[in-house]
Amino acid sequence: xxxxxxxxxxxxxxxxxxxxxxxxxxxxxxxxxxxxxxxxxxxxxxxxxxxxxxxxxxxxxxxxxxxxxxxxxxxxxxxxxxxxxxxxxxxxxxxxxxxxxxxxxxxxxxxxxxxxxxx
Amino acid sequence: xxxxxxxxxxxxxxxxxxxxxxxxxxxxxxxxxxxxxxxxxxxxxxxxxxxxxxxxxxxxxxxxxxxxxxxxxxxxxxxxxxxxxxxxxxxxxxxxxxxxxxxxxxxx
Numbered sequence: 001x002x003x004x005x006x007x008x009x010x011x012x013x014x015x016x017x018x019x020x021x022x023x024x025x026x027x028x029x030x031x032x033x034x035x036x037x038x039x040x041x042x043x044x045x046x047x048x049x050x051x052x053x054x055x056x057x058x059x060x061x062x063x064x065x066x067x068x069x070x071x072x073x074x075x076x077x078x079x080x081x082x083x084x085x086x087x088x089x090x091x092x093x094x095x096x097x098x099x100x101x102x103x104x105x106x107x108x109x110x111x112x113x114x115x116x117x118x119x
Numbered sequence: 120x121x122x123x124x125x126x127x128x129x130x131x132x133x134x135x136x137x138x139x140x141x142x143x144x145x146x147x148x149x150x151x152x153x154x155x156x157x158x159x160x161x162x163x164x165x166x167x168x169x170x171x172x173x174x175x176x177x178x179x180x181x182x183x184x185x186x187x188x189x190x191x192x193x194x195x196x197x198x199x200x201x202x203x204x205x206x207x208x209x210x211x212x213x214x215x216x217x218x219x220x221x222x223x224x225x226x227x
Contacts (some may be wrong), residue, residue, distance in 0.1 A: 035216065044221040045154075045162065045205050059214055095161055103168065104209035104216060105152040109161040 002026040004034075004096055004110035011116045012086050019082035020113045022096030029077035030054040033099035035106055036070060036081045040092045050099065051079060086117045121145055121210050123219035130225045137193040139222045141206035144187075149209040151189040153182060157202045165204075166191060193224070201226045 007021040022034060035050040049060040053072040060070070072079045079096055094113050097106035122144045131137040141151060150169050154162035164173055166182035169189055179194045193200055206219035 037218075044203075045156075045207075045218040047207075047216040047218060050216070061215065097162075100167075104149050104213050105164065105167050105207070106154075106162075107164055107167075107173075109163075112161055 002098065002108045004098060004108055006094075006096060006110040006113045009114040009116070011118070013119055014086055014088055014117055016086050016117075017082070017084050018086055018115065019080050020094060020115065022079045022081075022110050024077045024079070024098065027098075030074050032101070034072065034079040035097050035099055036068075036079075037095045037097060037106075038064075038092045039095065039112075045095075048081070048094075053077075053079065086115075088117050088119075090115060091117045121208075121215070121217050123151075123206050123208060123217055125204075125206060125219040125222045127220070128223045128225065130227055131193075131196045132227045133198060134195055137196050137200070137224055139191045139193075139204050139206075139224070140188055141190070141219045142188045143208065149211065149213060151182070151184065152207045153180075153191045154205045154207065155200075155202045156205065162205065196224075196226055198226050200224060 003025045005023045030053050033050050033052050036048040038046045048064040049070045051058045051070045051072050053074045069082045096110040098108040100107035124142045153166035155165045156162040165176050165180050169184040170182040181192045183190050204222045209216045
C-alpha cells in the first residue's frame with residue numbers, strides 16, 4: 001500500500017527555521033516525483049515545487065522560488081520542505097503528494113503538516 | 120503564468136446534477152485532473168486524464184473536455200459529495216503544475 005506520512009504540526013516564531021518531512025512507503029521512492037502543495041487557511045491549493053528523489057532534480061513554482069528549499073534523502077525514502085526564516089504568512093497546511101509515473105497528476109497525498117508562525 | 124479558473128461555488132439539490140467548469144487561459148494544455156477535498160482532509164483524486172475515473176471513485180463522477188475548458192460532472196449528487204473541488208493541470212512541458220481556484224459544492 002502506497003503511503004506518504006508527514007511530520008507533525010509545528011508552531012514557530014517569525015525568523016525561525018523549519019524543515020518538515022514526508023516519508024514514502026509501499027513503492028519505489030526513487031522512481032516517482034514528490035510535490036509539495038500549500039493551502040493557506042480557508043484558501044485553495046498552490047503548487048510549490050517538485051523533486052525527483054532518484055537524482056534530486058528539483059523544480060520550483062516561480063511564486064516559491066527562493067522562499068523554500070525542497071530536498072530528499074533517498075536512503076530513508078523521505079522528502080523535505082524547509083524554510084530558513086519563517087514569516088507569519090507561511091502559516092498554512094502543507095501537503096506532499098506523489099506524482100503518478102509519466103502523468104502530471106498527484107495520485108497519493110500525505111495527511112498534511114500544519115505550520116503556524118506566530119510571535 | 121498559466122491559470123485555471125473555476126466558479127467559486129455551485130449549489131445543487133440531492134439527486135440533481137452538478138457541473139463544475141475549469142477554464143484555462145492558454146493552450147495547448149496537458150490533461151486535466153480533478154480532486155475532491157472535504158474539510159480537514161487531504162485532497163483525493165476523482166478524475167484523471169480529463170475523463171478517467173480512478174478505482175474506487177463512484178460512477179456518478181465524470182469528466183469531459185472541450186477546447187480550453189474541462190468540466191467535472193456529478194450526476195445524482197449525494198450529501199457526501201459536499202466538498203471543495205479543484206482542477207489541476209501542467210504547462211505544455213509538464214514542468215510546472217497549477218491548481219484551479221477551487222469550487223465549493225453545497226448540497227441543499
